[in-house]
Amino acid sequence: MALKIYHMIINDLAIQAKQASIQLSALNTEIKNKALINIAKSLDKNRERIISKNKTDLETSEKNNIGFPLLKRLKFNDDKINTVIKGIQSLVDLPDPVGKTISAIELDKNLELYKVSCPIGVTGVIFESRPDALVQISTLCLKSGNAVLLKGGSEASNTNKILTEIIAESTKDAGIPEGWIQLLETRSDVDEMLKLDEYIDLVIPRGSNEFVKYIMDNSNIPVLGHAEGICHVYIDDEADIEMAIEVAVDSKIEYVAVCNAAETILIHKNIAAQVLTGLKQKLDEYKVEIFGCAQTQKIINVSAATEESWKTEYLDYKVSVKIVSDLNEAIDHINTYGSGHTDTIITSNTIAANKFLNLVDSGNVFWNCSTRFSDGFRYGLGAEVGISTNKIHARGPVGLEGLLIYKWLLKGNGQTVKEYSANNKSFIHKKLEKDFNL
Amino acid sequence: MALKIYHMIINDLAIQAKQASIQLSALNTEIKNKALINIAKSLDKNRERIISKNKTDLETSEKNNIGFPLLKRLKFNDDKINTVIKGIQSLVDLPDPVGKTISAIELDKNLELYKVSCPIGVTGVIFESRPDALVQISTLCLKSGNAVLLKGGSEASNTNKILTEIIAESTKDAGIPEGWIQLLETRSDVDEMLKLDEYIDLVIPRGSNEFVKYIMDNSNIPVLGHAEGICHVYIDDEADIEMAIEVAVDSKIEYVAVCNAAETILIHKNIAAQVLTGLKQKLDEYKVEIFGCAQTQKIINVSAATEESWKTEYLDYKVSVKIVSDLNEAIDHINTYGSGHTDTIITSNTIAANKFLNLVDSGNVFWNCSTRFSDGFRYGLGAEVGISTNKIHARGPVGLEGLLIYKWLLKGNGQTVKEYSANNKSFIHKKLEKDFNL
Numbered sequence: 035m036a037l038k039i040y041h042m043i044i045n046d047l048a049i050q051a052k053q054a055s056i057q058l059s060a061l062n063t064e065i066k067n068k069a070l071i072n073i074a075k076s077l078d079k080n081r082e083r084i085i086s087k088n089k090t091d092l093e094t095s096e097k098n099n100i101g102f103p104l105l106k107r108l109k110f111n112d113d114k115i116n117t118v119i120k121g122i123q124s125l126v127d128l129p130d131p132v133g134k135t136i137s138a139i140e141l142d143k144n145l146e147l148y149k150v151s152c153p154i155g156v157t158g159v160i161f162e163s164r165p166d167a168l169v170q171i172s173t174l175c176l177k178s179g180n181a182v183l184l185k186g187g188s189e190a191s192n193t194n195k196i197l198t199e200i201i202a203e204s205t206k207d208a209g210i211p212e213g214w215i216q217l218l219e220t221r222s223d224v225d226e227m228l229k230l231d232e233y234i235d236l237v238i239p240r241g242s243n244e245f246v247k248y249i250m251d252n253s254n255i256p257v258l259g260h261a262e263g264i265c266h267v268y269i270d271d272e273a274d275i276e277m278a279i280e281v282a283v284d285s286k287i288e289y290v291a292v293c294n295a296a297e298t299i300l301i302h303k304n305i306a307a308q309v310l311t312g313l314k315q316k317l318d319e320y321k322v323e324i325f326g327c328a329q330t331q332k333i334i335n336v337s338a339a340t341e342e343s344w345k346t347e348y349l350d351y352k353v354s355v356k357i358v359s360d361l362n363e364a365i366d367h368i369n370t371y372g373s374g375h376t377d378t379i380i381t382s383n384t385i386a387a388n389k390f391l392n393l394v395d396s397g398n399v400f401w402n403c404s405t406r407f408s409d410g411f412r413y414g415l416g417a418e419v420g421i422s423t424n425k426i427h428a429r430g431p432v433g434l435e436g437l438l439i440y441k442w443l444l445k446g447n448g449q450t451v452k453e454y455s456a457n458n459k460s461f462i463h464k465k466l467e468k469d470f471n472l
Numbered sequence: 473m474a475l476k477i478y479h480m481i482i483n484d485l486a487i488q489a490k491q492a493s494i495q496l497s498a499l500n501t502e503i504k505n506k507a508l509i510n511i512a513k514s515l516d517k518n519r520e521r522i523i524s525k526n527k528t529d530l531e532t533s534e535k536n537n538i539g540f541p542l543l544k545r546l547k548f549n550d551d552k553i554n555t556v557i558k559g560i561q562s563l564v565d566l567p568d569p570v571g572k573t574i575s576a577i578e579l580d581k582n583l584e585l586y587k588v589s590c591p592i593g594v595t596g597v598i599f600e601s602r603p604d605a606l607v608q609i610s611t612l613c614l615k616s617g618n619a620v621l622l623k624g625g626s627e628a629s630n631t632n633k634i635l636t637e638i639i640a641e642s643t644k645d646a647g648i649p650e651g652w653i654q655l656l657e658t659r660s661d662v663d664e665m666l667k668l669d670e671y672i673d674l675v676i677p678r679g680s681n682e683f684v685k686y687i688m689d690n691s692n693i694p695v696l697g698h699a700e701g702i703c704h705v706y707i708d709d710e711a712d713i714e715m716a717i718e719v720a721v722d723s724k725i726e727y728v729a730v731c732n733a734a735e736t737i738l739i740h741k742n743i744a745a746q747v748l749t750g751l752k753q754k755l756d757e758y759k760v761e762i763f764g765c766a767q768t769q770k771i772i773n774v775s776a777a778t779e780e781s782w783k784t785e786y787l788d789y790k791v792s793v794k795i796v797s798d799l800n801e802a803i804d805h806i807n808t809y810g811s812g813h814t815d816t817i818i819t820s821n822t823i824a825a826n827k828f829l830n831l832v833d834s835g836n837v838f839w840n841c842s843t844r845f846s847d848g849f850r851y852g853l854g855a856e857v858g859i860s861t862n863k864i865h866a867r868g869p870v871g872l873e874g875l876l877i878y879k880w881l882l883k884g885n886g887q888t889v890k891e892y893s894a895n896n897k898s899f900i901h902k903k904l905e906k907d908f909n910l
């Protein structure tokens with residue numbers, strides 16, 4: 035019985051969010067920006083309350099001996115509050131992405147068709163233990179007119195609760211419909227949410243790969259995200275060797291725990307002997323363990339790679355190395371074992387580069403630069419909603435535009451289809467150079 | 473054991489299609505257009521073979537007493553061959569949608585990021601018993617660089633087989649990789665296909681609603697389509713009554729068996745008495761059975777609507793009618809019971825129209841015109857891949873662009889992220905006005 039009541043609750047939160055999303059989709063820019071400014075002001079005013087709740091979270095986590103990197107991400111101090119406030123201010127300055135006319139066409143005299151951007155509706159976002167992510171995600175949703183159900187890392191539960199309260203209150207004051215932001219508190223809340231495809235339009239999971247996979251397998255709601263980041267550096271036989279080593283090392287070790295770090299280095303056989311010695315020397319400096327194919331092992335002294343090595347996302351100071359006989363083998367290897375995330379070729383041969391960029395079926399394909407550039411901030415997208423390895427909707431780093439879709443609006447003066455079917459009238463389909471306006 | 477071998481076969485077809493799709497994605501416009509022209513020529517040359525196979529299908533269907541409308545759609549005669557050939561010629565004339573630069577940005581000197589359109593990859597299309605649909609869909613996929621697994625209505629199996637053979641052969645001669653087009657033959661083939669999310673990127677089901685729902689519930693592959701078309705006409709109190717009746721009748725009866733036909737008419741209470749008598753008179757001419765709410769029944773003599781009526785897609789000469797107390801109730805009703813397909817408001821009040829267009833959460837929202845305009849041909853999109861009630865990727869009538877996504881291509885000269893993390897370099901994020909080119 036208790037369980038049933040509990041189910042009802044998540045269902046109700048989703049219904050509230052759905053209702054709010056309809057109103058939110060039609061709010062004008064001024065109201066949304068005023069609400070964003072209110073959030074910033076309120077965060078500033080409530081620093082003490084926020085930091086004190088965050089201390090509770092930090093103390094519990096310390097007692098539970100969670101590691102230093104997680105503690106560092108969990109900490110929400112004055113500096114981090116300043117950063118999120120700054121982020122909100124940049125978001126206010128961005129143009130409203132909603133209501134933009136994507137195309138306009140005159141179907142016939144006084145019958146005008148407009149394709150106009152609009153919010154997706156209700157999103158469910160599951161994110162890691164950084165309280166700043168809660169503020170970033172919810173303000174991105176607000177600016178793009180979407181309602182949001184949030185679930186953050188449990189370590190941050192007190193901080194997330196106070197932040198959600200502050201955001202809900204300060205946006206209500208600005209005229210944003212209540213219920214647009216909802217905080218889920220447990221993993222079983224998430225399980226309930228995943229069933230609510232009637233009310234929730236998109237789920238964006240950020241976090242561990244297993245969890246993202248679990249979500250993809252357990253919901254009918256479309257998922258925007260990536261389960262794995264098995265990224266490759268391919269060093270072609272016409273590569274500048276020094277550049278190749280620099281880029282491969284950067285791709286591997288600049289930040290090993292992230293999805294756009296390289297996990298496999300592929301090397302053309304003609305250049306392998308020259309590359310491998312220098313590469314190993316550099317990787318040794320960073321204590322990177324190398325798993326090499328049989329050919330690689332003939333040149334440098336490293337552990338043996340297995341079939342499993344090509345499928346492994348280490349997220350660690352480990353890397354797989356394979357010698358390939360040509361560019362085609364490299365492309366095939368990437369399309370077979372890669373995760374469609376980010377892959378780079380190092381070559382001075384434009385034809386080879388072009389072939390690689392065309393045939394590697396990944397969201398981000400690079401030439402002569404590090405895989406680590408694959409990131410919303412580096413791409414200049416502003417804040418990032420997530421990184422997607424989907425093949426539809428949005429691919430690669432996804433900014434605000436990933437939270438948008440469009441509507442077709444048709445404005446007539448009494449036209450019926452009968453007149454066109456009977457050939458009394460015919461369509462002119464003339465492109466219009468104007469924005470939607472009634 | 474036999475079953476296991478069978479499973480292998482569909483899996484193998486999908487792998488072949490995936491491999492072909494990689495090559496196909498990089499083919500230049502000339503080769504794709506040459507292949508399209510070859511298809512048209514080959515269809516023209518093989519008219520007799522095609523028509524003879526189609527006769528076999530027609531005879532079997534006649535024996536099985538399938539109805540006249542289905543027989544008419546199944547028939548593939550000289551006229552229909554001419555029409556598909558004409559369609560292919562228009563497709564040749566269309567610009568190549570692949571390889572278009574969507575945006576270009578200079579991240580830093582000699583570090584240029586391009587967002588470039590590319591095919592989705594492998595699509596699975598399930599379509600009705602019209603052999604012309606097979607030609608249209610496969611040529612749309614070819615032009616957009618996608619491989620395709622096709623499953624048509626079983627009544628057309630002989631016609632579909634010969635058409636697929638002709639298309640496969642004539643495209644092979646033009647240099648298109650083999651395996652890009654595959655014909656599935658049974659419903660259990662489709663079930664197998666739905667499991668292959670590793671190789672298939674998008675499923676487009678066209679056909680009965682139950683079947684589309686079944687697919688949406690039984691696959692991890694993204695689905696582009698619509699399960700229902702519960703479309704509404706709302707007659708506002710400031711409507712021109714004559715126009716309102718014309719548009720409502722057209723929306724209902726111009727073609728009752730299609731998804732964009734109206735199923736419910738909502739009428740503002742202030743105008744109900746005036747509208748209902750005239751509306752009933754017109755609907756009576758077409759023998760449309762009306763299911764009215766209690767208020768409606770007080771004004772005209774009609775059957776009683778139940779809660780179920782508002783959720784019913786009749787696809788028949790039947791309609792639900794409800795009197796609402798205001799615009800808000802109309803919008804709420806549509807967002808509650810509608811299927812997000814197509815809804816129209818009849819009013820001379822611009823503010824009411826604007827509110828309706830903003831707040832009705834459907835792919836197609838109209839003002840003063842028939843719901844029946846919601847169609848790829850009428851929208852001027854060229855051939856239509858399908859109609860989508862999705863909230864992501866593509867919405868409403870979907871043309872070629874629904875088969876496309878994009879890649880991020882980054883062109884550097886040895887840049888590493890380390891240099892930017894260490895603040896030695898910073899991003900400039902300058903918009904470039906040029907197309908991708910190596």
